[in-house]
Amino acid sequence: MKKRIVASFLLLSTLLSGCGSLAGRHNIDSGFSYIESHEYQSALESFEAAEEGGEDQCLIHRGKGIVHLKRGEYDLAATELLASLAADEGIVDDMDFDSNYYLAEAYLNLKEYDKAKEVYDAIIALRDKDSNAYYLRGTAELAAGNHDQGYADFSRAIALNSRDYSMMIMIYKSLDEYGYSDEALSILQTAMDNGSDFMSNYEKGQISFYLGNNAEAQSYLEAARNEKGQEKEPVVILLGQTGEKQGDYNYAISVYRNYLAEDPNSAKVYNQLGICQIRQGDYESAVSSFQSGISLDNKDLDQALRLNEITAYEYMGEFKVAASLMEEYLATYPDDQEAVRESIFLSSR
Template sequence: MGKRFLSALCIISLSLAGLSGCGESDDAIKAGMTDIKDHKYAEAVTGFNTAMENGSSKRSCLRGLGISYLEQSMYPEAEDCFKRALGAGSGIPDSMDFDIAYYLAKTLQKQDRYEEAVSVYDAILDLRPSERDAVYLRGVCRLELGDHDSALSDFTKTISMDNDDYDRIIAVYQQLADKGYEEEGLGILQGVWDPDHMTNYEMGQISYYLGNNAQAQNYLELARSEKTTSDKTPVVMLLGKTGEKQGDFNYAVSVYRSFLEEHPDNAAIYNRLGICEVKMAESMGDSSYYEAAIADFEAGIALGDPDEAMSLLRNQITAYEYMGDFATAKNLIAAYLEQYPDDRDAAREAQFLSTR
């Protein structure tokens, strides 16, 4: 297995990808990965431990355990599982080994151990030089370490490997902007502008991050009316944000509500709508918007979308708190912490509410 691969990590997701179980066919492992997808992490831990005791693939079970711990912010436990999973391989790196390596690197990043994470990405790239995600994520770590030039080299390389991946290009901009290099990031966005080869949505995206809100709205309105894609959620989300960014909350609410009239099962848009209404309540001093926000958060929660449930619940609690209904907020946050006990921010909020 390449000595560096083993020694640097012993030790090698697609960040958040790979929840399918990497092709694992074992029913017990499939059930555990389903629990993870549904954010039932305690159940997943129990399931993977039982599956391993019953003879299921040790590597797959350890991978699943690692993901479960990672999602619960139990980073030392996750790190241990991922390292053991790598040690349980055949000695010849395969797709699952690389997947586990990404998860390990992410776990190290979560612990601010960026140099070690860089070593993991180096090891991946030693064996697979064309791994764009590893190049980009290594750049993120190098930027955290203050190595701007090496980070920029990685960012430039990952863009050159697919200069039509505008989501990645925007991610690069955001990384640079967050570290004080916004002008450099804006230069990258300007450098990829190519109306002859970009969709209306892509031009809307770039315009939004360049700060050209009116232009972004024009392109995004065109994208919203197109029939080329079935899922308009990203378009509608960004279109509404152009209104929010300009303080035109009525426009944003109109965008979100008109979408929900045709797609009432979209929890993410209910969440964004509620957030917008909370902002309206704050800016206009009208508590009725808090009530509207709470109703929309509740509508989103009722849809049972595991990917949005946590955020919707937190935002609902915040709306009650801002409205001055501390008793309801206190009860809700207690129930929330039973479901998400590792949310430290919520635990601090619960402590604050206990004094109200």
């Protein structure tokens, strides 16, 4: 028993120990700025410069780990994040918990579910009311084939935050993905039954959408769209998707266009509009929508918009244009291996 307690303590001290000094971190700050703008190669170069300049090792390895995670290089991400945690010298703070969440994400993507679970165990040992940690540990358990333990963690997460409907939807998606559709729907139905007095119209619309009650979802979302103080973009996206779900692309396109007429600064809505136009076979309009989205310079949506624009040109039979755009795309996103393969295909057309 004594040995087990010591082992547990060592896990916590390795995974959850505070970062050191924040002084002298010019290149580190540049690196994290590049991460925010999705310029990952520049971020790595900044962190290399920080290392040469003797800046904080904990933060350098953390930054590199996040870059590798974003680029899908999960082995490298785990190695760097572990090095960051090993270099910690200060007290445990939010940044350390954040690094552990990144580490667990790397393990999940590597399908090393036991290692991911160990990280979540360590977080929960210090934050036993962290509903997000229980939810994520539940996903690791479920992925590993441990349904009962996963479901127990999901139940605990809901008990800790019974009005976090976004989390319940994520739990629904996890259970549904692994074939537990009845349990997934039951969680959402219980949320609707118990929380209808507390939910906003948008939350009711979300739950109704995933329950498959499309007419109810549209009714709640239409109401939410007209409410003051309600963020409109997510409401419009989901409202449009109620049409897409039924193959009613005219309705979805109308919803998206009406929104853009009032607020033409949503790259996400332009992207969704373009996808609907592709499905209708209106490729020229789709290209225009994607280009409008790209012009907004939204770093989070830029990659998807560019790929979708290339797809639209391919459907049009404009392979030379698509190939040229793919070349530009790969100059910005060189780590997209699927795009590399598509580029080879386009070059042969």
